[in-house]
Amino acid sequence: MRLFAQLAWYFRREWQRYLGAVALLIIIAVLQLLPPKLVGIIIDGVTAKSLSTGKLFAWLGLMLATAILVYLLRYVWRVLLFGASYQLAVELRQNFYQQLSRQHPAFYLRHRTGDLIARATNDVDRVVFAAGEGVLTLVDSLVMGLVVLVVMATQISWQLTLLSLVPMPIMAIVIKGYGDQLHQRFKVAQAAFSSLNDQAQESLTSIRMIKAFGLENHQSSQFAEVAADTGIKNLHVARVDARFDPTIYVSIGVANMIAIGGGSWMVVHGHLTLGQLTSFVMYLGLMIWPMLALAWMFNIVERGSAAYSRIRSLLQEAPSVVDGTRTLSAERGVLEVNIARFNYPLNPVPALHDVQFRLAPGQILGLCGPTGSGKSTLLTLLQRQFDISEGEILYQGIALSEIRLDDWRSRLAVVSQTPFLFSDTVAQNIALGRPNATRAEIEQAAIKACVHEDILRLPQGYETEVGERGVMLSGGQKQRIAIARALLLDAEILILDDALSAVDGRTEHQILQNLRQWGDGKTVIISAHRLSALVDAAEILVFNHGHLLQRGSHDSLAVSAGWYRDMYRYQQLEAALDDVPAQAEPLVS
Known part of the structure; x- marks a missing residue:
């Protein structure tokens, strides 16, 4: 019953719908008392x-006429009651999605995708079912039961x-005990369902890799284990669930036996007529539904309560990055970074330490270094996905922690x-940040990203569906479409996090040339393993183990x-070897 207290805020807000449904249920309960009364009158009239x-x-x-009226009234209360419960589903899912969109990477380190999907779908359905069917059965059983008892x-x-x-x-008393057991077991079963959802989601998203490694049987056996565990935990729920109806039927059977035995004695001794006893037994038959409904209500409400506790635990989780209150002025500003130390949650080892630099508007900053050196971590902090442990990042002289997140991120x-493409057309993927962009603007952005010709070769050009996660496109095409999407935003600061790794050297050179023309007066931050992408940067930062190893222009570092000179020479040699035509092998006579 705790669910009704948890959802009291919604019942108070939608009181008109719920009050209307309850009033109609009471009228229906009173009308249903009429047929047994009329049957008793008819039997006594026939007997006499x-x-x-x-x-x-x-x-x-x-x-x-009573039956027809009851039918019509049932239709109306169903519209009122279930309309209100379905609206609750919409609000819960909207709140859930808004909560997920406010969260930062630290949140997704703790919660897996399959579990979040299970809470947004299966758990919400359970809560809505309880808010509709649960309210119905509670009111119907109480009203019907009390009215029948009063009449009897x-x-x-x-x-x-x-x-x-x-x-x-x-x-x-017995049913209350069943309800407590059901609450705990259903909570465990829902957690098992989340794990099953996780397994299915991961298997489907990585199906290409599974097939490439020939892991179909291994993944199937793992999924079978998780499914079997979920089935066992749901069976535990079903065992408690299966006890409700037998308990009700036994109780009703004993009540009927007592009523017929006692009523027969009263008829024999003249305290009741045969018609009255018949009406009494029919009224007692009407008590079967309230008793079954009461047990069913306990069942679905306890399930809904367990599900709502899972939903509420996420809705009440505050974002790890707190939104600021200050807004930025329209002019462009200087970006100042002074990171004394930053480490990821639950990891005591600093991912970055002692990093300082200053980036003026219109400059290009290059980031490079070995894999895992901290480049992407720095870019994550610039986007304020995490807060810095010690130090600060300033823009226009204001700390990022004080700036409104929407205001700051609109500048980026x-x-x-790993660019993400939605299962939509190429045009819609490019226009993601500007849904109202014209086709000419979309094509211009694609031309700058050197992907326009590739798009035209697709079956329907810009209207081609790219499939889930852009499955029908190559890695280079996905990267260039993502670059076009960023260019279309025309933001003040462009961040490329190793975004040219899947394109060839000639295409990379052309894209960088286009960026220099596009980025006149705009700030560009490029993280790259291929150092040729950083040649035109005003300053290049070389990272290693989370700190600055070297810094300077390309000419000075080369x-x-x-590390920079050694890697640049190695990449030049590698490029030169790739350009040498293969020598023809002599024919063996």
């Missing part, structure tokens, strides 16, 4: 031979009514190492002993 044919048809017509006690016999209710308190256009 005082019922005329006209009256018989009149009573039967009244019963038919006042219109027929209060002594027989009390006698028939003897099994009910015992049944209520980012192309990551002649200074160190």
Whole structure:
């Protein structure tokens, strides 16, 4: 029953719908008492031979009219009640999505995708079912049960009514115990379902790799293990669930036995008529639904409560990066970085330390270094995906922690190492940040990213569906479409996080030439393993193990002993060897 208290905020807001549904349920409950009463009158009239044919048809017509009216009223309350519960589903999912969009990478280090999907779908469905069907069964069972009890006690016999209710308190205690067990077991079962969802999601997204390594049987066996564990935990829920109905039927059976035994004795001794006993037994039959509904209500509400606790635990989780309050002025500003130390959550080893630089508007900054040296971490901090442990990053003289996140990120256009494309057309993927961009603007951005000709060769050109995650495109095409998407934003600062790794040297050179023309007055930050991409940078930072190993222009670094000179010479030699035509082997006679 705790779920109703948890959702009290929604019931108060939608009180008109719920009150209307409850009022109609009460009217229906009262109308359903009429047929048993009329049956008792007809039986007594037939027994006493005082019922005329006209009256018989009149009573039967009244019963038919009652049935039709009940049908119409049930339709109306269903629209009111379930309309309100479906609106709750919309709000919960909207709140859930907004919460996910506010979170930062630290949140997704703790929660897996499959678990989040399970909470947004299966758990929300359970809560909505409880908010609709649960409210229905609660009100219907209480109203119907109380009205039937009042009629049985006042219109027929209060002594027989009390006698028939003897099994009910015992049944209520047993059902309450079942509900507590169900709450805990269903929570465990939902967690197992999340794990199953995780396994399915990971297998589907990595299906190419699984096939390439011939791991189909291995993955199938792993999935079978998780599915079997989920099945066992759901079976534990089903075992508790299966106890509800037998308990109700046994209680109702005992109540009927007591009612018929006691009622027969009262008929024999003249305390009741046969028609009254018949009506009483029919009224007692009407109690079967309230009792079953009460048990069912306990079942679905406990499931909904367990599901809502899982949803609420995420909705109440505050973002690890707190939004600032200050807004930026329209002019471009200087970016100043002074990072004393930064380490990822749950990792005591610093990912960056002692990093300082200053980037004026319109300059190009190059980042390079061995794999895992801290380049992408720095770019992550510039986007304020994490907060710095010690130090600060300033823009226009204001710390990023004080600037509104939306205001700061609107100044950035980012192309990551692994660009993500939606299952949509090429044009829509490029226009992601500017949905209202014209086709001419989209094509111009694609031309600058050197992907326009590739797009035209696709089956439907810019209207070609790229498939999930851009599955039908090559790595280089995906990178260039992502670059076009960033260029279309026309943002003040462009960040390329190893975004040219999948294109050839000639295409890279052309893209960089286009960027220099596009980026006149704009700030560009390029992280790259191929050092030829950094030649025109005003300053190049060389990272190693999270700190600055070298810094300077390309010309100065290329002649200074160190990592940059060695790597640049190696890459030049590699490029020269690639340009040498292969020597033809002599024919063997």
